Amino acid sequence: MQDSINIALVGNPNSGKSSLFNALTGLNQKVGNFPGVTVDKKTGVAEIVPGLSANIIDLPGTYSLYPKSADEYVTYDVLINQQSADTPKLVIIVADASNLKRNLLFCSQIIDLKIPVIIALTMMDIARKKGVEIDLDGLEREIGVPVVAINPRKSKGITEIKKTIDLALRSQYSVPPRDFINNNALAPQVIDGVKQIVPVKSDYAALHVAVNAPELNFLTANQKQGIQQTLKTNHFNKTTVQAEEIMQRYARIKHIMKAAVVESDPLQKQLQSEKIDDLLLHRFWGYVILLFVMFLLFQSIFWLASYPMDWIEGGFGALSGWLSQILPDNKVTDFFINGILAGISGFAVFVPQIMILFGLITILEDTGYMARISFLTDRLMRQVGLNGKSVMPLISGVACAVPAIMATRTIENRKERLITIMVTPLMSCSARLPIYTMMIALVVPDIRVFGFLSLQGVAMMGLYLLGFFMAILIAAVMKMFVKIREKSYFIMELPVYRAPRWANVGTTMIEKAKIFIKDAGKVIVVISVILWFLASYGPASRMEPVHQKYEKLLADVPEESPEAQVLNKEFQSEKLANSYAGILGHTIEPAIRPLGFDWKIGIALITSFAAREVFVGTMATLYSVGEDPENNNATLREKLSSAKWPDGRPVYTKAAGFSLMIFYAFAMQCMSTLAIVRRETKSWKYPLIQLAYMTTLAYICSFIVYHIFK
Template identity: 85%
Template sequence: MQAPINIALVGNPNSGKSSLFNALTGLNQKVGNFPGVTVDKKTGMAQIVPGLTANIIDLPGTYSLYPKSADEYVTYDVLINQNNADIPRLVIIVADASNLKRNLLFCSQIIDLKTPVIIALTMMDIARRKGVEIDIDGLERELGVPVVAINPRKNKGVTEIKKVIDLAIRSQYSPPPRDFINNTALAKEVIEEVKRVVPCKSDYGALHIATNVEDLPFLNEAQRQAIKKALQAHQFNKTKMQAEEIMQRYARIKHIMKASVVENDPLQKQLRSEKIDDLLLHRFWGYAILLVVMFLLFQSIFWLASYPMSWIENGFGALSGWLSSSLPDNKVTDFFINGILAGISGFAVFVPQIMILFGLITILEDTGYMARISFLTDRLMRQVGLNGKSVMPLISGVACAVPAIMATRTIENRKERLITIMVTPLMSCSARLPIYTMMIALVIPDKRFGILGLQGLVMMGLYLLGFFMAITIAALMKLFVRIKEKSYFIMELPVYRSPRWANVGTTMVEKAKIFVKDAGKVIVVISVVLWFLASYGPASKREPVHQKYEPLLAQVAPGSPQAAELNKEFQSAKLSTSYAGVLGHAIEPAIRPLGFDWKIGIALITSFAAREVFVGTMATLYSVGEDPDNNNATLREKLSSAKWPDGSPVYTLAAGLSLMIFYAFAMQCMSTMAIVKRETKSWKFPAIQLLYMTGLAYICSYIIFHIFR
C-alpha cells in the first residue's frame, strides 16, 4: 500500500465543505493547529479505494485567493507555498451550485495554480428549487477539470467522487494546459522574475507571490528583496492588476454560465429559507424568538439531564457506601473512596448536561439558525465598538473560551479583535455549567409557572448576564483602545436545513470524551492532591484534636447517637486543622464578606486549573470531612447540611447567588490566560483580564450577597 496522499478541501464558507469532510473521514478525524498559528487544523484519514488512503485536510473557508484574515492566510499558504508540509497532491473545490457564479471565481483561481483539481458541486437540490439547471458535462468541458454532483449530508455522490479521486491520482486527469485567463499578460516580466527566484508550478502562483511578497513567511530575505526590486523596476501596480484579473475572470465565467447553466426568471417566488427569514430576522419578532430559543436551550439542560444525573449521583453514593462497609477501615480505603472516587463522581455527574448542551448547539448550527443570531445582534455589537463577526466567538465562548478566542482571527479589524478577546471569557462557558447546576439545584426552588421553570430561568439569566456584561465592558474598552480602523460585516446566510442527527450524536459523544479526558483527569489529580492536604496536617495542630476527641469517643458506646455526633465533630476538627484547612482559614477573612467559608476558598484556588474543578474539590473536602458511615450521601445532601460554627447554614440563597455571580465573572482559567497571551503576543492583556474580571466578580458578589442576605 502506498503512503497516504494529501487532499485539500477548499471552498467558500457555507458551501458544504465540512459535510463532505465528515462523509469522507467519518469518525477518523483529529483537530490540531496549523504550524505557527492558532487556527484549527482539521484532518482525517479516508480510504479512497483499496490500496489508496488519503489524508483529508479541511482548510478554512474563503471567497478568493486574496486573503484578509488569519484563517484565509492558512488556506493561502497551503495552496501557494511549495514547501508547506500540507501541500496537497489534489485539491477538491466544494462549490455551491445554487450560487455557482460566485463560487466559480475561486474555482478558476485554484485551477490556474496547476494543482490537480476536482470540483464537487453541492446543494443541487436548492439550485433546482431556484430554477437553476446545470449541464455538468458542459461545465466540465468548459473548465477542463472533473465536476461531480454530491450531497454529502445524504451520502450521495461520495462513492463517485472517490472514483474520480482515484483516476486523478493515477494521472487520468491533469491540470488544463491553458490558463483560465491569460495570467502571463497581466505582468509578464514580473512573473518571469518571480519564477527565477522562487520555484513555482504556474504563472498565476508567481503572480500571487509578487502580490503578497511582504506577507509570505516562506520567502527568505534574499528572495523578498529580489522580488521587490523586480516589482519596482517594472512599476508593478497590485491594485490595478487585481482589478484587471477579476474583470477577466468574471467575463470568462459569464461565458461559461451562458453555455452550461439555465436559470429561470430571478423574480420567481421566494425560497422557503427567505420566507422563514422574514419571521426569524424580523426587527421585533426575531429578537423575541431568539430569547425563546435561548430559554428552551437552557431549560432543556434541566429537563433532559435530570434523570441521568440523578442515576449517576445516586449510583456513586451507593457505591461509596457499599465500599465503605465492605473494605477494611484504613488509609488506602479512605484514599480510594474519598480521593479517587469522590473526584470521579465530581465530574461524571455533569456529563449528561455537557452532552445535551453541545448537542443543542450543534442542532442550531446545522439548521442555519446560529448564523442568524450573528445577523440579529450586529446592530447591538456596533453600538459597543464591535460588529456581527464578534458574535460567533462570543457564542462559541458558551462552549469554551479557548477556541472562541482563537476564532477571533477571522476579525480583520484589530481594535474589534482585541476587544472581543478581552470580553469573551465573560461568556458562561461549559466549565461553569457544573457549578451553576449544583448551586441552582441547591438554593433555587423547583417552582413552575406553566411551562416555565424557575431553575431554567435562573440558568438562562446567568448566561444572558455574561453576554450583557461582555458588551458593557466592550463599550467601555472602546473608549480606551486607540486603534482606528473601519470595519464591515458581510455574511452569507446559509439555507435552513434539517439537522444531521448522526453529526449531532457524534458531537455529543466527542465533547463528552473531551470533557472526561481533559477536565476529568485534572479534577481527579487535584482531588487526590486535596485528599492528601485534607487528610494530613501540622502535628502541632492535629495532636490537640486527637487528644481531645479520642478519650471522649472511648467513653461512649460505638454506634450510639452520641458516638455519631462526636465522630462528626472529630472529622470536622481534623479537616479544619489539615494543610487544606490551614490554607482555607488563612484566606477566609478575604472571602467571608461574599458569604464563602474556607472550603469554598480552597475550591476558588483549585479552580484556576479549570473552573469545573470546583465540584471535584467540594466533593473531596466534604468526603474527607464527613463521618465514614455517611459516605452514601450525595454531594448535594452534604452541602445542604453544611453549617457555620454558629449553626447557621452555609449555602443560603444569598451565598448560592453570590457564588454563581463570582464564577460568572471571574477569570479562573489558566488555559484561557495562556491562549490570550498567545493571541495578543503579550502578558499585558491576560494580566488586565485577570485583574478586571476578579475585581468585577468580587464587587458584584459582595453586592448580591448583601442584597439577598
C-alpha cells in the same frame, strides 16, 4: 501505498468541505453550518482505491485567493508555497451549485495556479429548488477540469469522486494549457520579473507573489527585496490589477453560465428559507424569537437532565454508603470512598447536562439558525467595537473558551479580534455549568410558574445572559482604550435551513461527553486525591492534641449513644480544620469572608483555577472527608445544604449562593484559557490584563450581590 500524496479540500465557507472530508476519511470532525467553522488545517488518510491512499487536508473556507484573515492565510500558504510539506498534488474544489457564479470565481483562480483540480459540486438539490439546472458535461468542457456532483451528507457521489481522483493522480486529466483569463496581460513586466526571482508554476502564481510578497514567509529577504524593486520600477498598483482581474474572471464566468447553466426567473420562486427568514430575521420578532430559543435551551438543560442527574447522584450516594458498610474502617477505605469515589461522583453527575447542552447547540448549528444569530447581533456588536463575526466566538464560548478564542482568527480587523479575545471568557462555558447547577439547586426553589416555567431554568438563563451582556459592556469600555484604527465589514452567507442530522447530533453528544470525562475527569480525580491527603493529614503539633482531646471525651460516653455521634462529628470537623487543607483555607478565609464564602469554598477557588469544573469535585472531597462515615450515603447537595458556620448559621444561604455564582460567572478560573490567549496574542500582557480585570470584576460584583441579598 504512497503516503506523500497530499490532496487539499478547498472552497467557500458552508460549501460542504468538512462533510466531504468526513465522508472521505471517516474522521469524526465537527461539521458546523456557519462560516468559519474550520479554522486550523485538519488532515486524515483516505483510501482512494485499493493500494492507493492519500493525505486529505481540509483547509479553512475562503471566498477568493486574496487572504484577509488568519485562517484564509492558512489556505493561501498551502496553495502558493511550493516548498510546504502540505503542498497538494491535487486540489478538490468544493463548490455550492446553488451559488455557482460566486463559487466559480475561486475555482478559476485555483485553476490558474496550474495545480491539478477536480470540482466537486454540492447542494445540487438546493440548486434544483431554485430552478437552476447545470449541464455537468458542458461545465466540464467550458472550464477544462473534471466536475463531479456529490452529496457528502448522504454519502452520494463519493465513489465517483474517488474514481476521478484516481484518474487525476494517474495523469488521465491534464492541467488546462490555457489560463482561465490572460493573467500575463495584467502586469507583464512584473510577472516576468517575479518569475526570474522566485520559481513559480504559473503567471498567476507570480502575480500573487508580487501582491503579497511582504507576508509570504517562504520568501527570503533577498527575494522580497528584489520583488519590491521590480514593483517600484514598474509602478505596480495591486488594487487596480486585482480589480481588473476580478472583472475579467466574472466576464468569462458569465459566458460559462450562459453555456452550461439554465436558471429560472428568480422572481418566480422564493425559497422556503427566505420566507422563514422574513420572520426569524425580523427587526422586532427576530429578537423575540432569539430570546425564546435561548429560554427553551436552558429550560431543556434543567428539565431533560434532571432525571439522569438524580439517578447518577443517588447511585453514587448509595454506592458510597454500601461500601462504607462492607469495607473495613481504615485509611485505604477512606481514601477510596472519600478521595477517588467522591472525585468521580463530583463530575459524573453533570455529564447529562454537558451532553444535552452540546446536543442542542449542534441542532442550532445544523439547522442554520446559528448563522442567523450572527446576523441579528451584528448591529449591537458594532456599537461596542465588534462586528457580527465576533458572535461566533462568543457563542462558541458557551461550550469552551479555548476553541472560541482560536475561532477569532476569522476576524480580519485586529482591534475587533483583540477585544473579542479579551471578553470571550466572560461567556459562561460548560465548565461553569456544574457550579451553576449545584448552586441553583441549593438556593433557587424548584417551582414551576404557570405549570411549565421552571424558576431554576430562568435562573440558569439569567446567568448566561449576564455573561453575554457583561462581555458587551467590557467590549464597549475596551473600544475606548484599544488604539487600532482599521475599517471592517461583515459579509456572511446565510445557509439554507435544513433538518438536523440526528446521527451527527448523537455523535457530538457522545464525543463531548468523552472529552469531559477524559479531560476534566482526569484533572478532577487527581486534584481530589491530592485534596484527600491534604484534608486527612496535618502537622503533628496540631493533629495530635485533637486526637488526644476526643479520645478522652469518647472514652467517657457509650459507643453508640447520641453523645458519641455528636462527638464523632465534632472530631471529624476539627480534624479537617487542623489538616493542611484546613490551615490553607483558614489562611485565605479573611479575604473571601466579605463575599459570604467559608474556608472550604476558598480551597475550591484555588483548586478550580486548574479548571472551573474542579470546584464540584473539590467540594465533594472536602465534605466527604469532613463527614461522619455513617453519612457517606448522603448526596453532595444534602451535605452542602446542611453545612453550618461555627455559630450555627447555614453557609449556603441565598446571598452566599448567588454571590458564588456571580463570582464564577466573571472570574478567570482557567489556566488553559490564559495559555491560549498568550498564544493568540503572542504576549503575556493581554492574559495578565484579562486575569486582573476579570478577578477584580468578579470580586466587586460578588461582594455587591452578597450584601444586597444578605
